[in-house]
Amino acid sequence: MYGVGFGYGAIGATTVLSGGGSAYDADAQSFFSANSTLTDVTQKNAINQFYVDLKANSLYSKMRAMYFMFLGDATKNSYNGVNPAAYQLSFSSGWTHSSSGATPNGTSAYASTGIKVSDFTNSSIGMGVYLRTNTDGLFCDIGTIDSLRFQLLSSFIGYHYCALPDINVLQNGVAANSLGLLSLNRYSTSNRKTYQKGILKHTATESMSSTPSNYDFKIGASGGSSITWYSPRQNAFTCFKNAMSDNDEANLNTCVNTLMTTLGINV
C-alpha cells in the first residue's frame, strides 16, 4: 500500500492538546489523527501511555513499525504506530478482530506488511509479537521466505524459534508456552537472540548470509511466492525494530505488558 521508508517519530515525550483539551504525546496524537475511527478513550489513553513509556526507556527511537492489533477491526489495526503513512497492513480474509486482539483462522489468514529485510541494515533487525493463544504447531507469527532463505518467528512443540538467512535449522529456546511477547533480534551475521517475556531464551552464533529475502514480512504466516505455516494464535501487538540489548528487551516487555494489563488483556 505504501512504499515510504522507515521514519522516526519525535524523540522525547512532548504533548499537544487534543480537541477535547486532553494532552497526548505528539507521536501518539499523529497515530490517532491518522487512525481517525479510533475513538475508544480507554484504548487511546493506554496507547498514549505506551508511547510515553517507550520514550522514557529510550525505546521509541529503536522501533521501526508497530501495530496495535486489539483495536477491533482491520482498518484500526492496520496503522503503523511509528509512521502512520508507511507500511499500513493489508489483511486477508479470515481474521477475527476484537478488543483482545486479531485472531487469524490458522488456515488462510495473514497480513502483508510491505516491510522487507532490505529495509533494515543487515546488522540490525528485530521483530516481536504479543500472543494471547497458547497453541503448539508449525505456525509462523511473523515471517518471510523465498526458495533459498527465510526468516521467521514461531513456536513449535514447546519451543519458539527463528530461522534467519541460510540457516534452515531450528534455533530453539525452551519456552513454557507461546504466550506474551516473543522477540527476535539479529545483531550481525553471526549473532542473534530470541526472547520470551523479556527473558533471553537462546543465543545463536552460527554464521549466516546477509542476503535478504525478496518478499515482505507477513503477520500470521510466512511466505514469499506462496504463503504457508498459517498461525491460529491471537496477536495483540506486532513490532519491527532495531536489534535491542537484553536490557532493552526486558524494558520493552515491561512497556508492552503494562499496555496489555491496562486494557485487561495481559497473559
Added chain:
Amino acid sequence: MNGIKLTLEQKNAIQGVYFNENTFFNCVQDINNDWFLFLSESDKAELINTEYSYLLLLAEFEYVPPIIENPFL
C-alpha cells in the same frame, strides 16, 4: 473445518481482490488441490449487500489441508 468451495473461475475472480479498504480475499487449496475460501463473521457482515454477497450463498464443504513439510524435522 468447513469452508466455501470454489471453482477455479470463482477463485480467479476474487483472489487478491479487496472487499474493503484493508481486507482482500485469500483462497487456499486443500489436499486435493480444490480451492476454498474462509470468511470470518466480520468478513461475512462486510459482504452483505455487496457485489460479493453471492459468496455467502455458496455451499460449504469439509476442508482437508494439504500436508505441509516441516523443514526442521
